[in-house]
Amino acid sequence: MRKALILLAFLASPAFAVQPDEMLPDPALEARARAISQLLRCPVCQGENIDDSNATISRDLRLLVRERLVAGDSDDAVVDYIVDRYGEFVLFEPRASGANWLLWLAGPGMLILGGGAAALWLRGRRQAPAPAALTPEEEARLREILKE
């Protein structure tokens, strides 16, 4: 058991996501903080938001978010504040600006293109393609058959 305790002490267990001591007493403000935290990416982790992350920097960011909220910032202002300091990398929802329009319009654009193509094709499927006209030889043969 002593071995166990020594090991536990060495492996300073990381702070585990949102801690009770970080939370704001005002439930409305805390709810906003949680919502904002889920939009922000932990800068050192792999694809985790700061709300779920165990990293120290995420804890700092969570505290910063709450600090700004207590200071009276709006949600957008808090996000701007963090993005100004940590770059757009921390933003999980890329802003629809500049080239990012391509990202946001990829789905709707593809739907319109694909839908248009599909509609054209479907219109074509309403009738069987007209049978090819008979060649002169075939017509001659047909006349012969009809004469008989």
Next chain:
Amino acid sequence: MIVELGHFALVLALGVALAQAVLPLVGAWRGWRGWMAVAEPAAVVQLMLVAVAFGALTWAFVTSDFSLRLVVLNSHTDKPMLYKISGVWGNHEGSLLLWVLILALFGACAALFGSQLPQSLRARVLGVQGLIGVAFMSFLLFTSNPFLRLVTPPFNGEDLNPLLQDPGLAFHPPFLYLGYVGMSMAFSFAVAALLEGRIDAAWARWVRPWTLAAWIFLTIGIALGSWWAYYELGWGGFWFWDPVENASFMPWLFGAALLHSAIVVEKRESLKAWTILLAILAFGFSLIGTFIVRSGVITSVHSFASDPERGVFILIILGLFMGGALLLFGLRASAMEAKGIFAMVSRESALVANNLLLAVASFVVFVGTVWPLVAELLWDRKLSVGAPFFNAAFSPFMIGLALLLPLGAMLPWKRAQAGRVMRQLLPVAALAFAVAALVYAMQTGRSALVPVGAGLGLWVVAGALLDLWTRTGRGAFAARLARLTRLPRADWGRASAHAGLGVTIFAVAAMNGWATEIIKVVQVGESFDLHGYQVKLAEVHEEEGPNYLSTSATMEVTRNGKAVATLHPEKRVYPVQAMPTTEAALDYGLFRDIYLVIGDPQESGGWAVRAYWKPFANWLWIGAGLMALGGLMSLSDRRYRVAAGARRAQAVAAE
């Protein structure tokens, strides 16, 4: 010795695959029967050789042979036997060997059960399958050889990542791979059909079961992974839009589209070129998935290999197969003449709409997944694309799909009257609206998420049931009920899979909209309320497991004084990997899960505790299960068994 045998068998398998790729393809091209006939025995021998290689590696893991580099890096003598075995595929090299094993398994199945196929088509299918085998076995042997020895073996191994030491995750990769690799069969059939220059209903009848099987495995694999994330990662999230999750989701979406378009080819001989393209893309996205996971270009929690050399190799494989197949498609697709004629309003059109929505949704997932890479390459912008983007950009397509589904499924082929079907569905629509309104009135918040999810889910589920009921035709209730049991299994499969989607939609909405979370410091002996339940932290103690140390808590859950459950959430530390994990304790229920997590001791005394009330969590897995079950019923439909029956009849006649 056994390891060397395995290594040798793998090298031999590469040689066999080379023969399987070249001889039948040339034979089919020149019309040489003898060369074509090589395909079947080669596929079977390839499977046996790869199985020997896989068995040898498993043996090395089971006996903890630490002269093998891979075993040292991923195993430990103290590890339970289950995880010694799952450790075989819990790493890059071993998981690729599993990939190749499954590929060989599918190839051998096609060789053994494909005797009804025309010989040239079968030779070409197996030849393409052999080509894929050559590519991946070269990748395995040249960049990621699992059989490398160490000169000085250490006394013990470095253990498997403790997050991966879990029953849910032990079986998650094999299922996913069965799905990924299963798509290779659809691909092989598509390329073979392009080479043949012919595609007909019989072709679709062959492709659909393979695609169905692959899609069922993908469904189960994704659900297992999601379930694992739910109970293991410690906050009850089940989907994170992580690149690796997306990598498995894209082939699933394409597979679903392919399943539906293959029906049109089978029943109406239309949509042929599109179905071929989908088959190529479904496998292409499986390869892209492999590339994303293996190259580590898009870093994520799951990537256990980040090696540029491997990434480039997979990119070359991807380029060759996709480039080759798409080039062939461009040259030959125009030969795939469509026959069926149908009106704008018809089941054909509905299935086209289904394909459009699924393909575009998949495209959105793809663009979102690679966007950080593209933005950095082209504009030097470092940005992230995460859950908020996908939720906003992906969900509308799924809502559209769910709205159209009951309508489309009930439209007749060729020419339909939308008004008639809508009148039949009117009660279902009214019910869905009523439920949505009721849910909105009952819930405390103003969010429209759950009402929409509940209404939409009910619309899809009730629509699927009505669809099944209308299949029984007209007449007395009892007669229809009797007919219900005699409906083709494909009809039951369709109803089950569609209902599964509805259940999943509702569960996702309920989990996201209604879950309650409590995070607080709790003293030992203290109780707190959780959505109508009282949770008491009874005691906390330290414990030693087989290969970890644990802080284990006892928490008693009661409701109005009546005991509901006693749960033991744990916090574990795996000393060999110096990694802490949380083991949440769950009380599963049909309508809610209670989810408890024990955190760190606090300086002021007491423990940080996280408690969740998760409504309808199990409906997620039930929904996925219904979808997989639906696929299974469809797979066992008579028309796919007819081929087997015909073969038996022939055999009898021959005697």
